[in-house]
Amino acid sequence: MAESCCNKACIVQGEKYRFSVLTPFMMRMEYSETGVFEDLQTQTVLNREFPVPEYTVTQSDDRLEIETEAFHMIYDKKKFSEEGLFIDVKYDFTNYGGRWYFGAKTYSFPPREHNLKGTMRTLDRADGEVELEYGLMDKSGRTFFDDSKSFVFNEENMPSKRKHEEIDVYYLAYGRDYFACLRDFYKLSGAVPLLPRYALGNWWSRYWKYSEESYIELLTEFEKRNIPFSVAVMDMDWHIVDVPMESGGGWTGYTWNNDLFPNPERFLSWLHEHNYHVTLNVHPASGIRNFEKMYKDMAEYLGINPDSKKTIEFDMTNKEFVEAYFKFAHHPHENAGVDFWWIDWQQGNNGGASGIDPLWMLNYFHFKDMEKRGRRGLILSRYGGLGSHRYPIGFSGDTIVTWKSLEFQPYFTATASNVGYTWWSHDIGGHMNGYKDNELALRWYQFGVFSPINRLHSSSNPFCGKEPWNYPEPYCSDMEKILRFRHALIPYMYTLNYRCHCEHIPVIIPMYYYYPFEEKAYSYKNQYFLGSEMLVCPVTTKIDEDSQKSGEECFIPAGIWTDIFTGDVYNGGKNGKSQILCRNLQSIPVLGRAGAIIPLASECGSNDIINPKKVDVVICPGASNTFVMYEDSGDGFDYEKGEYALTEFVLDWNEDKAKISIDVSGDLSVIPRNRKYRFILRGFARGIRFENADNAKYDIKTNTWTVTCNCDGASELGIFADNEENNLVYNGENVNDKIYDFLLQAQMDNNDKRSIYRLFTSGEDKNVIMSNIMSMKLNDKVTAAIMEYLL
Structure with missing residues (x-):
């Protein structure tokens, strides 16, 4: 990748410091003991070329001030410190004033109690709420992110460690204009790609030992029931998994299990003929072993003697391995009909000697490889940190099947937009453990349909399947109906997809973006x-x-x-x-x-x-x-x-x-x-x-x-x-019918029902009816349901 240099007119530089005023609300702050600064693109930042904003500079031998319409910075020209570098933001939304101190332990660096949070790498094994990482949005009106430790892209487009150490921090002072903050972050970090249309339908997924016959039988049943799906997910049992532990075990694999899928090309062809797009699960950490179908060709390509049966070690920092990884392990599958890959990396963020997170590199290289082959990039993988929005879609991990897990997911999904990560995909219905609850499953389905990506998934427990017919009526019919509605939503969702890509508006938006001053x-x-x-x-x-x-x-x-x-x-x-x-x-x-x-x-x-x-x-x-x-x-x-x-x-x-x-x-x-x-x-x-x-x-x-x-x-x-009120809006004209339908189904005292209905049909003012209802001392939920017809 090329350098991403800031316009020189935006830069204020000394022997060991450099400030880049990117917008009136965003500034890059660097300090280097060697006086060498980073101009390469980084893991988080791809573009630093912004129009030159209006700002003023005032300085002396030991003092530098930079001022814009949004902030006023004061710096003592020494190594960045709490005492020597602080910024006053020109609005005050907190009880602590608008001053931000570099490195301070209160009101700036952790704790940051006004920060609206972002997201996290995975929800694996989460049962309810978990602590989220910090985001770019802050009720105080100012925040920052630290880019000092992120890797860079070298001249060969390979992720690489920085060659020198420096402090590299971005200060953001967007007040509560959260849309503007995210828009400029996308300009700095790169736009969210335009997803292919098929990604926005329903996805079927399960960790299950399907065969060609059983998978086709399953999807045929969905088709008979007129339940649409656009993506068919194959979890790990598509490949050989019966591998001795001394050979690395069965998690990693690239060779079809012919006992289950005797003719993979035929199977993939059937899926495409029925308008499914296909993704295969891969756990790449164990490399390419000698039993894999592509082992001999890949070994020879990399100069390894195939007769040695030596494992081809996984190493995404090695350019030759990356080339061979796609040429031999992935492209043949794609040529046969695999549309994209589920990258199920679970081995942490240790990149060995390179120090670079393998998850990030997998996400990056898989995404770019698809684009090179003329298709829009798409993966299913875990979040790799700030900047990961460029490589959707996020796989949130293996959650526990409980109401607590469902209760946390709407907040988790929307809040991820605070770091630009708007394309989360959850295991809808929960992944494992927990309990069977028909109502919980239906509510999770409903949330999934109004999520960015709707992917049903579950573990290999035979009692955890998410097929609607596993549930009694009315749950089964309601599940089928809401899944059809998701496909009805695709024209709307695809427009949101485009808006996100071109206009930098996230698909899923926290309430406070539109109402920033409404508590x-x-x-x-x-x-x-x-x-x-x-x-x-x-x-x-x-x-x-x-x-x-x-x-x-x-x-x-x-x-x-x-x-x-x-x-x-x-x-x-x-x-x-x-x-x-x-x-x-x-x-x-x-x-x-x-x-x-x-x-x-x-x-x-x-x-x-x-x-x-x-x-x-x-x-x-x-x-x-x-x-x-x-x-x-x-x-x-x-x-x-x-x-x-x-x-x-x-x-x-x-x-x-x-x-x-x-x-x-x-x-x-x-x-x-x-x-x-x-x-x-x-x-x-x-x-x-x-x-x-x-x-x-x-x-x-x-x-x-x-x-x-x-x-x-x-x-x-x-x-x-064409009515007496001369109004187009519904005004409660049939409220008596609605309250009757509600009371008919309510499981409560019949005399109370009659009393309530008489109140509604009495012609009394709404306030009188409300007062009488409140005096009846009904169940709180019953009272709330009745009040909804009156408010």
């Missing part, structure tokens, strides 16, 4: 945005026996929010509010913001994830909005030549009328001709008339209009209020 946005840690349109509140607690619902306390921000499943409308008012959202087994709270526009594939039972012929557009009421759906071929790099299409959906909103318009531009060859659109108007009032609609039907249970019209890629649908 409750930090308090409700399990809520997150999936893209710009949906606020997700996963259910991580068991159903209450009385109410037959789970209740999750959530923060509803200011304005109107509509549940995309139930059609219920919530009003956060001017300042937002806390509210318990109660849901039965069939759904979790997923709230569309005011004016949300969510494109879905309307036919999603097939494994095929191509750009759909029919698109459902979910529209939520309350505000004007624009959403541009992105589409291309789904793989490769033709999009870089402009071969992509943009479909712009515009909602022009007023209280009593609205207009939805569609405009398609770009390369129309990548989308189906004569595409059909259907509008799903969720949370709208019943009294509405339409202009340019062919057909319109209203579902009173979900407050939803389903409208079809002839759309030729540049059409409009007019929507007009």
Whole structure:
């Protein structure tokens, strides 16, 4: 890789120090006793060439000051120290002032109590919450990361230890503009790649000794049930595993087990014919041993006598080994139909004499090798540290099957965006141990569908399989339904994928990115945005026996929010509010913001994830909005030549009328001709008339209009209020029906049910009804469920 030098106009340098003012909010600070500084790209930093910002420099023999619009640095021109280097940030969000001291043990270096955390290498064996590493976002408005120990890329693009020691720290002072901080970090560290489209569907995975016959039988059963999958994962038993320990054991392997897969090419061909993409699990630490199919050719290539039967040692710091590793151990499998690799490195971060983490090198070389072969890079591997966002997807490891594990994962997944790592993949349903709980499994499925990657997985315990038919009704049907919904989401998810790559907006977004000065946005840690349109509140607690619902306390921000499943409308008012959202087994709270526009594939039972012929557009009421759906071929790099299409959906909103318009531009060859659109108007009032609609039907249970019209890629649908309130938004007109349905299912005293229903049908003011309900001293969860119909 080439050097990544900063613009000279950004640099303030002395004999042993160098400061690079990259933006008004970000500065690199280096100190070297030898006066030699690092200009090569590092593990974390690829680009230091930013436009020259405005800043001032004031200095004397023993003092240097650098000031921008965001910070003021003072330095004594000696070795960096707490006493000699500090920075005042020009805003104050804490009780301790805005001063940051280099190396201090309070308010700067650990402990950093205002830091919003990042992620960690793995959740292996985690049962609930674990401590996370520090992130780039901090409520205090300033933070830093230390790049001093990261390796560099030498002139041959090989990871290499730094040739000299220095202090190399980046100071960030972005206040609470978390989007800006992440955007500039991506510019510094490199963009998140555009994932292939197939990665965004459902993945089937299990640690299980499948054969060709049993795996095909399994997938055929999914197809019969109209349950779509886009990725078929083969855990380690695809290769020879019965290897004596004196030969290194059976974890590492590159040769198909022909007892289970007598004709691998036939098997891979069947998978591709049925629209599955394939990944194989590898544990590469034991190298290439003499029983492997490719051993002889690889040994000769590396100058090793094959007759010696000497193991070819794993060494990703050796350029010749890296070349042979791909040429002989991986490319033949890829030529036969393997799409990408699950790199299951579990041997720690000891890189031997090089001192470089082997996991990082595996991630880097595998990703780049795919790109060299004309395909978008994709791996499944563990997190290797800051900068790992360039090599997705993350495999979070072997978690324990408990409610505590599920409860931690939404927070863990969203918080990883604080280090730019937005593509985590969990073992949905949990990996091992724990217990069988039908409700837990379903709730994990639901979270998985609203996660960046939805990969079902489990251990080889015969009682841990995640097949929906392993669960009784209604769990089985609900699992199947939510898996179909994931494939319906692909048009939306693929647009988020593109936005992340080009606009540097993470796919999954913590609440406080949008509401940085709202304290409750930090308090409700399990809520997150999936893209710009949906606020997700996963259910991580068991159903209450009385109410037959789970209740999750959530923060509803200011304005109107509509549940995309139930059609219920919530009003956060001017300042937002806390509210318990109660849901039965069939759904979790997923709230569309005011004016949300969510494109879905309307036919999603097939494994095929191509750009759909029919698109459902979910529209939520309350505000004007624009959403541009992105589409291309789904793989490769033709999009870089402009071969992509943009479909712009515009909602022009007023209280009593609205207009939805569609405009398609770009390369129309990548989308189906004569595409059909259907509008799903969720949370709208019943009294509405339409202009340019062919057909319109209203579902009173979900407050939803389903409208079809002839759309030729540049059409409009007019929507007009036709009710006494002259309002388009659902206003609780059928609340009595909803409370009746709830009470019918609730497991509680029948006389209490009757009393509650009489209150709702009495015509009394809502406040009177609420007061009477509170006085009944019902189960807290029952009360919360009832209040949801009144608030």
